[in-house]
Amino acid sequence: MLSLYTNPSYRESALPERIGRRVTVAHVITLAIIAAMAFAAYFTLERAVGIQRQTALAVDLTDHQRMLSQRIASLVAQYTLGNPGVRHDLRLAIDGFERTHWNLVGGDRRAGMAAVMSDAPLKQLYFAGGSPLDAIATDYVTSARRIAARPVGDASLAAGIAPLFLAAEQPLLGDLDAAVRIRESRAEGELTTLRFAAAGFCGLILLSLLAATAAVFRPMALQIVRLTREAGDLAATATTDPLTGMLNKRSFQARGAVEIQKARRYQRPLSLLRIDADQFSAIEAAHGPGASERVLKALTSSIFDGTRVSDLVARVDAEQFAILLPETNAEGAELLAERLRRKISDLTVPIDDQFVSCTISVGVAAAEKDAAFLWPTFKRADEAVYEARARGRNRVVVATAA
Secondary structure: OOOHHHOHHHHHHHHHHHHHHHHHHHHHHHHHHHHHHHHHHHHHHHHHHHHHHHHHHHHHHHHHHHHHHHHHHHHHHHHHOOOHHHHHHHHHHHHHHHHHHHHHHHOEOOOOEOOHHHOHHHHHHHHOOOOOHHHHHHHHHHHHHHHHHOOOOOOOHHHHHHHHHHHHHOOHHHHHHHHHHHHHHHHHHHHHHHHHHHHHHHHHHHHHHOOOOHHHHHHHHHHHHHHHHHHHHHHHHOOEOOOOOOEOHHHHHHHHHHHHHHHHHHOOOEEEEEEEEOOHHHHHHHHOHHHHHHHHHHHHHHHHHOOOOOOEEEEEEOOEEEEEEEOOOHHHHHHHHHHHHHHHHOOEEEEOOEEEEOOEEEEEEEOOOOOOOOHHHHHHHHHHHHHHHHOOOOOEEEOOOO
16 A cells, blocks of 8 residues: 555645645745834834934924024113013013923923933033033023013123123024034934835835735835825924924025025015014913914914915914015015004904904014125014014014114
């Protein structure tokens, strides 16, 4: 009697079963490889998204701290020149500067932003050397608080102005710029590594797909499309404010630098509006953060409706906005500012069976014909908006020519 293993007919009947098992094993292995590579690519892209989000948050906070440092210096100058009405705004700016500094130093776990102690170059910048950034920022806050605590007309005020102004320019701004460069450089290095890793994973996935079925390809392709869309959305988020859809401060500065050069090259008019929402904190205190966001969105919609496609509209702080107006002189900018002011003063937003209204104060400044930088124009518009607030709010003030 022949053994089953030596029987040719048995071997022929067992062959399809063996092939089927091998195909099944190969299919399972292929699916496992594709799944492993897909998960690896997914988590690599998630990590890249997280790094960009952390960096964008840290850079925005640093830019906010830079802006507050200049605002403190401006308010100190006004206070020292005999304007006691800015003391409240000065103290708020000092508190905001200090709070932002501690957020940067200590990190934000909920937002995924690491503390500076976890990064050696940032730790060196903030805490090492003869003039660490942490000590400079702390001294800046102390000096500003000391000035704010003294009454207008105090003879000792003048002695504290020069050191504070010097610190507001250098080394504070220089060190904050260095912090931004360190964060961006670190993020770029990590993102480069992740890009290579993601490219490798994608290559392995494509090779594995040659042996996979169409049923494996479709879910993976949908996942890649979703992640690519998220990466595109994040790129848009890096240049726009997520709540209003306006340009953020950093993007506004970059595009504004291009516009000021164009205006200078072709000798064309260029104007800037600085807008503050009046008593915005009172709306939030009375109705809650959700109400203030609804009012802010309605105000944003009115601003967009009243401006041209070519205008650069940006949210530069919580309730502060800027509009850059190409091909517009001071008279035209003032007319636009008045239209926006009237339009928004008539705006009502339904909240909890109530109608909440909002007004704005606007500062208008026209760029000088030979201006090479946007900052002087922005500063004059900023000073004009503070004058509008000091004169009772809900008004437009045109800055004098430089």
